[in-house]
Amino acid sequence: MKIDRMEISGRKGVVVFSDVEPFMINAFRRSLIADVPKMAIDHIEIHLGAISDESGHTYESTTPLFDEIIAHRLSLTPVPTDCDALLKGHLKLKEECSCDGTGCANCQIMYSLNKRGPCTVYSGDLEPLGDEKLKPIDAKIPIVKLTEDEGILIYATAHLGNGKTHARWQAVHAVGYKPIPEITVNQEKVKDADRIAANCPRDVFTVNKKTLIVSDPESCILCRTCENEDIGGIGAVKVNADTTTFLFKFETDGSVDPATAVKYALDYLIAKFGDFETLLSESK
Ligand SMILES: [Zn+2]
Numbered sequence: 001m002k003i004d005r006m007e008i009s010g011r012k013g014v015v016v017f018s019d020v021e022p023f024m025i026n027a028f029r030r031s032l033i034a035d036v037p038k039m040a041i042d043h044i045e046i047h048l049g050a051i052s053d054e055s056g057h058t059y060e061s062t063t064p065l066f067d068e069i070i071a072h073r074l075s076l077t078p079v080p081t082d083c084d085a086l087l088k089g090h091l092k093l094k095e096e097c098s099c100d101g102t103g104c105a106n107c108q109i110m111y112s113l114n115k116r117g118p119c120t121v122y123s124g125d126l127e128p129l130g131d132e133k134l135k136p137i138d139a140k141i142p143i144v145k146l147t148e149d150e151g152i153l154i155y156a157t158a159h160l161g162n163g164k165t166h167a168r169w170q171a172v173h174a175v176g177y178k179p180i181p182e183i184t185v186n187q188e189k190v191k192d193a194d195r196i197a198a199n200c201p202r203d204v205f206t207v208n209k210k211t212l213i214v215s216d217p218e219s220c221i222l223c224r225t226c227e228n229e230d231i232g233g234i235g236a237v238k239v240n241a242d243t244t245t246f247l248f249k250f251e252t253d254g255s256v257d258p259a260t261a262v263k264y265a266l267d268y269l270i271a272k273f274g275d276f277e278t279l280l281s282e283s284k
Helices: 021-032 067-077 082-087 193-199 256-281
Strands: 001-008 011-016 038-046 108-116 118-120 142-146 151-161 174-187 205-208 209-215 236-253
Touching: 001 256, 011 021, 011 256, 021 151, 021 174, 021 236, 021 256, 038 067, 038 108, 067 151, 082 256, 108 118, 108 142, 142 151, 174 209, 193 205, 193 209
Parallel strands: none
Antiparallel strands: 001 011, 011 236, 038 151, 108 151, 118 142, 174 236, 205 209
């Protein structure tokens, strides 16, 4: 398996793999979704009873939403994960941490949420205990609307986890891949270049002085409309899928950067296959 090209743009990643078999690329897809860890809120404490502000005004600790819904929204709010520490193995699952699950900087982030109505409570209102860089990545995710004299006081804790445990720990989304198409044009057999270009749903072709040019092969979805004899002429265009070279696209929720996700998933697979090889050799 080789990486020919990797493009990272914000939360999106594009990787071109060559010298790879379909099962390997699918294992990588599954690892990105299920194995790449991230921090996510999985424990909250909601203050009950009256909440007083500095002037002595009291607010009811009640909201129009059930506590479970607020907990669910907080758990799906992306919070930053220290990618450097993650790749170095410094971030730990709570049950594997040296603190024995009591909570430390290697396995948890603590937040407070203290708002009084009338207002809309957003993800950006979560305040980390400690480094301000740990504030949620998207500040404008609505959590709940408070009316007059309503208040909310929550202490939330984020832990490390991965997607196979729960969707709140799934850092990578919208994962897709396809074999890189090989498109060849036999210009002598092209009857109507403009017609072939116009019928392509992904604008793969352009026409220059009646010559059909493959200008964007990576956009091809292998629909083979261009191979249709009524559109292109017999044998004018041939589309093949190269099943050893794949175009792979994905995005993250922002908690982990795409390059870290790729590196972690590949390292994870290498380690897992290494373990498997060891087990096989030991069982002989
Ligand atoms: Zn710990």
